[in-house]
Amino acid sequence: MAEWADVETSSAGYARRFSGAVGEWFLERQTRLSLELLAPFAGAAVLDVGGGHGQLAEPLAGAGFEVTVLGSAAACRERVAALVDAGRVRFHEAPLLPLPFADAGFDVVLAYRLLPHLDDWRGLLREMGRVARRAVLFDYPTRRSVNAVSGALYGLKRGVEGDTRPFTVFGEAELLRALADAGLRATGRRPEFLLPMALHRAAGVAPLSRLAEGTAAGLGLTRLLGSPVIRRAEPASEAA
Secondary structure: OHHHHHHHHOOOHHHHHHOOOHHHHHHHHHHHHHHHHHHHHHHOOEEEOOHHHHHHHHHHHOOOOOOEEOOOHHHHHHHHHHHHHHHOOOEEEEEOOOOOOOOOOOEEEEEEEOOOHHHOOOHHHHHHHHHHHEEEEEOOOEOHHHHHHHHHHHHHHHHHOOOOOOOOEHHHHHHOOOOOOOOOOEEEEEEEEEEHHHHHHHHHHHHEEEHHHHHHHHOHHHHHHHHEEEEEEEEEHHHO
């Protein structure tokens, strides 16, 4: 079932994609950009949907956020177990759709490594908008990037990562329409990398990757053509 996509991202095999110096750099950049977008919501109660991968739970808890991870199976607890057992993070097991929480039950709702693998990604955005009082954050691959030819490059990506799954690549206009349908307005956008992450993994030289991406960012190319994108949206009613 596609709606169990978080079981895969919570696995040890998936975590190996982010091991080593290059993987640590990926997560370092993801964390920095996420904290930039979360800066207006210091100390917020955060729901991390499908967050059993643990990529955000520890840095957010360390930054003072009150974090609840929602996983669709008991196995999704494993990578955040130490945080849960230490009382730094809460874990809730339930289906991802619909979200098992009240309207405006959390200040912020996150979903990383999830939307591209869901059949009903629009439904998830609607549910995130319903449960979030102040903002939602999520990441996605955009067509405004090398991902425009992702189909042709899928074999290469699978060859590098070994267990790559098919994924949706989003058009920006399509995504903005889905946000509006969910009662949300886009308020922040942070593209992560100009070059494909699989290419950085294949090269395996973190300093070279840092140099290449730093140059691309300095030239403004990442802002225009980078992917994946971390997007922040807020309730449209707040703009009234």
